Amino acid sequence: MPLIPVTRSISIDSDELEESFVRSTGAGGQHVNTTDSAVQLRFDVGNSPNLPEAVKHRLAAIAGRRMTADGVLILRSEGSRSQAMNRQEVRERLFAMIRAATFVPKARKATKPSKAAKARRVDAKKARSGIKAGRGRIILD
Template identity: 70%
Template sequence: MPLIPVTRTIAIDERELEESFTRASGPGGQHVNTTDSAVMLRFDVWGSPNLPDAVKRRMSVLAGSRLSKEGVLTLRGEGARSQEMNRRDVRERLVALIRESTIVPKARRPTKPSRAAKAKRVDAKKGRSAVKAGRGRVRED
């Protein structure tokens, strides 16, 4: 059972990954028309037994439109000319996304400005107002 290590506690079974190969778009001359070098990787996030539920939820948010309604993540790699390099790139991107999903975001605790900070802000506004009020036309009395 070949495993792909993600973190110290999480590893993904290679059998959970589904790879298909197609022809890459873009420049490349005659070579691009003859080889299936682009890689389409599919990974069932919600169905994976190796991912904790919290990681699955965060990954669903981070993946965005790359995640289908059924919970299948789709990554496409076609940057390199060789199929093997594209496979490696897509797998590294998958591992990076899972690693990013393991980071628990710090909870934001709302704060209020202090009374001194409010007073300082109002004084600064009054000062700016006085400066701008002094910019009008000069009247001779």
């Protein structure tokens, strides 16, 4: 059960990653029809003991439709003709998603514009209105 480091504080057990190899689609000629070079990686986020609860929730939000109702994250890679390269690429994508889920977004503090900012805005609107009013027809009395 070797641990794979993802961040300084998070490591994933390699037994938690379930990989299956299937035939790839697209370019590759006859090679595509004979080898199982595409990689499908399944990672059970909900039952992973190595991820904190907050990271699990943020990872589910990041994953979107790639997450099943059971909490299993499914990633697929078939960009390369090499199974090893596809395997490495799909793992890197998983680790990047987990790293992104570790960042806690800053809470937004609601602010109001100052009195001076409101006055500048109104003055700018009046100036613009004057410019546009000057484009109209000239009425001679």
